[in-house]
Amino acid sequence: MNIIVITGASSGLGREFAMQLDQCNFLIDEIWLIARRKERLEEVALLLSHPCRILPYDLTTNEGILGYENELKQTNPMIKMLINCSGFGFVGKFGQIALKEQASMIDLNCKALTQITYLSIPYMKSRSRIIQLASSASFMPQPGFAVYAASKSYVLSFARALSEELRKDNIFVTAVCPGPVRTEFFEHAEKYGKSFTFKKYTMVDTKQVVHKAIKNSLQGKTISVYGLPMNLFYFFSKIIPHKWLLTGLRMFH
Numbered sequence: 001m002n003i004i005v006i007t008g009a010s011s012g013l014g015r016e017f018a019m020q021l022d023q024c025n026f027l028i029d030e031i032w033l034i035a036r037r038k039e040r041l042e043e044v045a046l047l048l049s050h051p052c053r054i055l056p057y058d059l060t061t062n063e064g065i066l067g068y069e070n071e072l073k074q075t076n077p078m079i080k081m082l083i084n085c086s087g088f089g090f091v092g093k094f095g096q097i098a099l100k101e102q103a104s105m106i107d108l109n110c111k112a113l114t115q116i117t118y119l120s121i122p123y124m125k126s127r128s129r130i131i132q133l134a135s136s137a138s139f140m141p142q143p144g145f146a147v148y149a150a151s152k153s154y155v156l157s158f159a160r161a162l163s164e165e166l167r168k169d170n171i172f173v174t175a176v177c178p179g180p181v182r183t184e185f186f187e188h189a190e191k192y193g194k195s196f197t198f199k200k201y202t203m204v205d206t207k208q209v210v211h212k213a214i215k216n217s218l219q220g221k222t223i224s225v226y227g228l229p230m231n232l233f234y235f236f237s238k239i240i241p242h243k244w245l246l247t248g249l250r251m252f253h
């Protein structure tokens, strides 16, 4: 059985990946949708033409990870594509965000993404694909978004290394690095502090980001960055010393 696995499928980018991949001409038997909110996953499933498997797991718990591992063992599928979208972030000064929430960002964005990837690879074959949701926040340290940006740097670094390791098996890994995207993300992110105003002006819709991510994944690209502002940011973050960029950012704090 050929499947696509999407974490964070109950909203935002994960939901959009489900919608767009459902329309692609891949030979897929089932789409597996993972997130905590079961009813939201069921709503997404109703919109798709492929049969779906609803897996309402909290991926920060052992039960969630074990649930996925058991589902794989029982079904023994061939994973054509894994898209790791589950993730969240809190804007705010490091010491002002509750320790529990700082830790849970790392648990979901880094630990769970690593666990899901690790469990999925044995079920992949030549031409399978992995899409990891990083962020433009991964390009350099971000005061006021410190742990989130660091967690996304982990995702980017991990994806790039894994892409090299799996190249010989013809399995392609793409890190998707969007700037601000119109999703539920910012409803939770601004619990402790406000994002920079300029983020609102560079905000884009899920459709274009996901369309480009799928295209770049099929092209075997390691990094997918949508839009001119984020491509410029990516370019300058590679050529300008981060110390200088961080000094420049001080005027916004």
Ligand SMILES: NC(=O)c1ccc[n+]([C@@H]2O[C@H](COP(=O)([O-])OP(=O)(O)OC[C@H]3O[C@@H](n4cnc5c(N)ncnc54)[C@H](OP(=O)(O)O)[C@@H]3O)[C@@H](O)[C@H]2O)c1
Pocket (backbone or CB within 6 Å): 007, 008, 009, 010, 011, 012, 013, 014, 034, 035, 036, 037, 038, 040, 057, 058, 059, 060, 084, 085, 086, 087, 088, 089, 108, 133, 134, 135, 136, 177, 178, 179, 180, 181, 182, 183, 184, 185, 186
């Ligand atoms: N929106 C942006 O501006 C932006 C920019 C760059 C990168 N990203 C990244 O893109 C990814 C998707 O974000 P989004 O913008 O689509 O945000 P979103 O709409 O808030 O979606 C986040 C998804 O993660 C799931 N999730 C949260 N906690 C979970 C848990 N403990 N276990 C399993 N699933 C969990 C949520 O589902 P449930 O609540 O149902 O569990 C939801 O489906 C994230 O990794 C985010 O960091 C977003």
